[in-house]
Amino acid sequence: MRPNKQPNKQLITLLLPLMMITSGCQNAPLSDTSVLAPTAETTNESELDQWIMQSITQPYQIEVLYRWDEKELLGTYVCPPQEEKVKSVLETVKYLFLESLELSPIGGPHYLKSKLPIRIKMYGGPNLDPHGVELLYNPLGTPVEMCIYNVNSFEASDPEKVYLLMRSVFHQFAKRMLELYPYDRDKFYRISGHRYLSSTEPIAIPLSYHHSPKERFGLDTYAGRRGCYTIYGLLSAEDDMAEMISATLLSTPQEIQNFLEEVSIPDEDNDPEVSERYAREAIKAHSELLKKQAFLHQYIKVHWGVDLTKAEVTILRRMAQFIQSKAEEE
Numbered sequence: 426m427r428p429n430k431q432p433n434k435q436l437i438t439l440l441l442p443l444m445m446i447t448s449g450c451q452n453a454p455l456s457d458t459s460v461l462a463p464t465a466e467t468t469n470e471s472e473l474d475q476w477i478m479q480s481i482t483q484p485y486q487i488e489v490l491y492r493w494d495e496k497e498l499l500g501t502y503v504c505p506p507q508e509e510k511v512k513s514v515l516e517t518v519k520y521l522f523l524e525s526l527e528l529s530p531i532g533g534p535h536y537l538k539s540k541l542p543i544r545i546k547m548y549g550g551p552n553l554d555p556h557g558v559e560l561l562y563n564p565l566g567t568p569v570e571m572c573i574y575n576v577n578s579f580e581a582s583d584p585e586k587v588y589l590l591m592r593s594v595f596h597q598f599a600k601r602m603l604e605l606y607p608y609d610r611d612k613f614y615r616i617s618g619h620r621y622l623s624s625t626e627p628i629a630i631p632l633s634y635h636h637s638p639k640e641r642f643g644l645d646t647y648a649g650r651r652g653c654y655t656i657y658g659l660l661s662a663e664d665d666m667a668e669m670i671s672a673t674l675l676s677t678p679q680e681i682q683n684f685l686e687e688v689s690i691p692d693e694d695n696d697p698e699v700s701e702r703y704a705r706e707a708i709k710a711h712s713e714l715l716k717k718q719a720f721l722h723q724y725i726k727v728h729w730g731v732d733l734t735k736a737e738v739t740i741l742r743r744m745a746q747f748i749q750s751k752a753e754e755e
Contacts, residue, residue: 473512481515485523491547503548506576511547513581522594525743531736542571542601549577558625558632561593568601582751589638595671603666606728613720614662617652617713621661628656644676649688652713669721674737685714
């Protein structure tokens, strides 16, 4: 049987329109307008952008987002940062966090390599949850991103403003490190697991009695009598660990010792039975705090390779010098 040399009529029918379109495209003038979606407009980098690139992004591989983006802010109670405040905040973070942790008494040169968040997002106001509780971090975020709040009210010469900023920064860095270097959560949880809350609603009232950042976020006897360093430590085991790290780095060893002694002293009551119950509770809370403190120092030493006491003394000394220098500039 001879092979069929007749062209396939269906194939010719399909190819003919394509050949006509190709021929037409070759002769038609090119349009100046692309059919593709336009990309973001290229703008000249500002002086601030250049400083961020040279001081934060290049040396530490951290992207900084400070421009308003409504898509990023859905569901939050914050406002856009003022550009004139951004550099001052980042200078503080760079000096007290990034540079401090790479000093010899703490981690040493290149200590932060592969440990830092990949992105910093900056917001103008506080991050308040539905119960009116100011949060140090974005509960919907991840440890690879760090959120910085209260940019618009920041003053580098104000100890309270610097304290609040760095409490948030160290809290979030602690969670990043807890992700990279996991701790024995079960062992830690067994110490005070019965204390943790499922919501911020129960801590809204005790927090409402505190006004300054140091009062709201510092060592707190209300929390201490419940086995935690801070009120925010009552929220979960992860928050408890992060809060202990962050609060320790911004408290002197003497402040922590005074806090532990105060917690060990029970409240008094005219009813002997109530006083006895207070005494038992104080002993139990103090015991929990000592156990968690020992756990924390061991974890930091073994997994972070850092002496926590040396770290807190170094950072506090640098903070005092930094605030003083900024006050003298004004």
